[in-house]
Amino acid sequence: MTIEFDNNQPIYLQIMNYMKGEIVTGKLKPGDKIPSVRELAAELQINPNTVQRTFQELERETIVETRRGMGRYVTGNEETILTIKKEMAQDVLDRFIRGMQELGFQSEEILAAVAENIEIRTKP
């Protein structure tokens, strides 16, 4: 896997978002084993403690589970994954709406612009 890191943001948050992305898009499936701290640190060329922190946070949010002596796995709970997906969607929406408002668009105009764009994209 490759992540374009932004050194201005905490690295562990960036890896978290990346892993969540892989999970909600199904590239990592429920019950899949995820790499070890050491493997991922070597692959991404970052500090193992940073990866450790990422995994701890993912565990805290119950997206990832540790099975004693076997490693870490993506949660089998589809509801948890759906919740993450909604949260990520909310982030995208927040950013989009804020951006449009900053450009001076009113609510109706934003809705119209979205509808129009979706229509363009779904045309053959």
Next chain:
Amino acid sequence: MDRILQVQNVTKKYGSKHALRGVSFGLSAGKIVGLLGSNGSGKTTLMKLIAGLAQPTSGGISVLGVPVGEASKSLVSFMPDRPLTESWMKVEDALRFQQDFYPDFDPGKAKRMLEFMKLSERDKVRTLSKGMGERLQLTLALSRRAKLYVMDEPIGGVDPVARTNILNALMEFYEEDSTILLSTHLVTDIERIFDEVMFIKEGELVLHSEVEELRLQRGKSIDELFREVYAEC
């Protein structure tokens, strides 16, 4: 967590000139710590004091509670900014030299590192490129099973590709329960491997913090902070 290194109010004067002024900090086990500073800020002096190659004018340094001196040298592996190898040596001679000096030298690890670094034991030290030379120095330093690794500019003189290789080797071969103190003035390439950074400026420690906290609090990269702190130098 275990305190690996304790530096207590250390001052070092060369004649009337202060190289270090009242430096105090502690490092715990399992950390990779960047010692950042522009040229002449006191990085090398501090590292030499920790390695026991020079004495502080005042103040004290201890490694795992052992005051720096003969006894601490078995706990600290030092990679100086100039090679310790002699020009007649082959790589294998350099390894044997290190093995003679340090009982904690692990020949098996050295072999694995050489392979990773694409160095051959038959290579002549004199004919190695600068990048290969730095890889050898890193192999010599990291092949010891030490508690504290002190590395003075391990990526100083090499191009970005060689730098990446050296960083990979560092991540691959460092012992997770030991601590690495690594000095550099090239921050961008390396800031992702640090747990903590220390900024040293004109002999004084001006900042010591966890890197992720810095990013979180200031929304800036370590490189940006570095440029701010040293802007007027």
